[in-house]
Amino acid sequence: MPHVPTDTDVYEVFAQTGSGSPLNHVGSLLAPRRDAAWHLAKETYGRRDDLFRLWVVRRTDLIVSSADDRGLLAAKTRMPHRQPGFPTTRRRDRATAPDTAAPPQPASAESGDPRGAAGPDPSRLWPALAEDLFVLGNRLGERIVDYIDLEESLAVGSIGQEALAHAETILTLHGFDARAADAHLFERPQEQWRVSRVIGLLTDWPSTVAGGLVLAAAVSVLAEERAAGEPAFAAIRDEQLVHLEHWRRWARALAAWPETDQEFTQAYADVTHCAGDLFGADPHNPLTQTLHARLAARIGDSGVPGSRLPHQPVPRAAGRGGSVLADCLRRGRLVREHYAPEVFL
Numbered sequence: 371m372p373h374v375p376t377d378t379d380v381y382e383v384f385a386q387t388g389s390g391s392p393l394n395h396v397g398s399l400l401a402p403r404r405d406a407a408w409h410l411a412k413e414t415y416g417r418r419d420d421l422f423r424l425w426v427v428r429r430t431d432l433i434v435s436s437a438d439d440r441g442l443l444a445a446k447t448r449m450p451h452r453q454p455g456f457p458t459t460r461r462r463d464r465a466t467a468p469d470t471a472a473p474p475q476p477a478s479a480e481s482g483d484p485r486g487a488a489g490p491d492p493s494r495l496w497p498a499l500a501e502d503l504f505v506l507g508n509r510l511g512e513r514i515v516d517y518i519d520l521e522e523s524l525a526v527g528s529i530g531q532e533a534l535a536h537a538e539t540i541l542t543l544h545g546f547d548a549r550a551a552d553a554h555l556f557e558r559p560q561e562q563w564r565v566s567r568v569i570g571l572l573t574d575w576p577s578t579v580a581g582g583l584v585l586a587a588a589v590s591v592l593a594e595e596r597a598a599g600e601p602a603f604a605a606i607r608d609e610q611l612v613h614l615e616h617w618r619r620w621a622r623a624l625a626a627w628p629e630t631d632q633e634f635t636q637a638y639a640d641v642t643h644c645a646g647d648l649f650g651a652d653p654h655n656p657l658t659q660t661l662h663a664r665l666a667a668r669i670g671d672s673g674v675p676g677s678r679l680p681h682q683p684v685p686r687a688a689g690r691g692g693s694v695l696a697d698c699l700r701r702g703r704l705v706r707e708h709y710a711p712e713v714f715l
Contacts, residue, residue, distance in 0.1 A: 377429045381407040385415050386423035393423060404428065438604075495592055495661075497554075498650045498686060500540040501565050502585055504555055505691065507533035508698040509572045510582075529582070529613050536589070536606050543602060556702050561689045567644035570692035576624055576634040580641035583617035584679075586610045587668040588648040591661055614668075621674045635676050642669065643678040650686035658683050 379400050386393040396415045401407035408426045416424065435443060510530030514523050541551040568584060571577045593607035624634035649661050662683040669677055691698075 380429040381411065382427050382429055382432065383411040383415055384425040384427070385411075385421055387419050388422050391422070393425065398429070495649050496540045496544055498564050498566070499585075499589055499592065499648070500537040501555075501563055502569060502648070503533040503540070503589065504537040505565060505569050505695055505698050506572065506582060506585055507531070507537065508701070509578060509694065513575070513578065525616060529616065532609055532613070536609070539602060539606065543600075556699070556706060560691065560695055560699060563691055563695060564650065564686045564688050565691045565695055566648050566650070566686065567690055568641055568648070570690055570694055571637070571641050571644060572694050574637070576630065576637035577641055579617055579620045579624060579634070580638040583614065583621055583672060583674075584641060584645040584648065584665075584669060586614035586617060587672075588645070588665055590614060591664045591668055592649070594664075614672075618672045618674070621672060625674055638674060639676050639678045642676075643680070645669075646680035646682070646684045647686045649683055 379402065381399050381401055381404075383396050383399060384393050385396045399407065399410055399414060401410050404426075407428075408424070411426045412421070412424060415421070507530045510526050510533065514527045514530070537555070538551055541554060542548075546554060566585075568581050572581045590607050590610040593603045593610065595603075597604040597607045621634070621638065624630045625638075645665070646662070648665065649658050659682070666677075666679050669679060
């Protein structure tokens with residue numbers, strides 16, 4: 371995880387030699403005071419070249435990466451869908467791969483998700499959360515164009531992309547190959563899906579903010595169970611925590627504005643009331659109760675009053691999601707049907 375160094379007398383120096391050149395890190399130095407550090411940096415790194423800009427930062431004011439963060443920083447392996455040529459590469463890989471995809475897994479009457487979420491193993495809780503993330507990502511994709519603020523549009527688009535990527539990554543980590551993951555997400559009928567009741571409420575922006583908040587909290591809580599030993603889950607946890615902070619900021623803003631306070635308060639109460647099934651497991655399972663308690667604490671840290679999260683977790687049920695899930699599945703299938711046959715293999 372990123373950390374704060376403890377070298378209080380060490381300063382990092384950044385210098386720019388011309389208006390068109392970048393600001394580069396040029397070295398480090400020891401100094402007893404901030405003003406002395408700046409003058410020492412000027413004399414040390416500006417004695418041969420004229421400097422256009424000089425920044426001196428105490429090392430303890432920096433947040434720096436460690437060796438354990440390499441997986442999180444490796445965008446090409448962490449988010450391959452963002453790399454140039456990804457669609458073509460993926461189609462080529464699928465065209466040459468043997469047809470070994472597993473068929474979509476049938477829903478189990480005893481389980482809280484299609485792979486048996488009622489068991490004590492937390493890995494069995496993941497596929498249901500993957501379905502939630504898939505739908506959330508699609509919903510956010512619709513909302514990118516709703517904003518006048520470009521930065522907010524980019525943030526929503528990025529969160530939507532990462533939600534979809536996390537959904538596929540989760541399925542891959544639980545035994546699905548590319549074909550099986552697509553079949554699981556695009557070919558199963560709606561009655562086999564076991565999305566959280568939260569998904570059916572993602573019909574407006576206040577509910578989407580509340581839904582994004584509780585889903586990010588749930589995924590980050592569950593990812594902590596495996597983050598220590600598996601970099602992929604550490605990356606999912608850290609990125610979902612970033613999403614959580616984004617939704618918290620929006621939630622606080624909507625709760626503070628007189629024009630949206632009442633609407634958001636009601637939406638937040640409804641969404642949190644439905645969030646008791648996010649872990650989709652037996653309410654009497656000690657692990658489920660522990661995860662649910664952690665979820666309640668993480669939601670409670672958001673600074674938004676009015677949560678109605680149940681005291682005990684409740685099982686998921688098949689066939690939920692309503693028009694939100696139906697529209698998501700319909701659009702995905704429609705796009706795939708109208709592409710040329712060789713696009714989706």
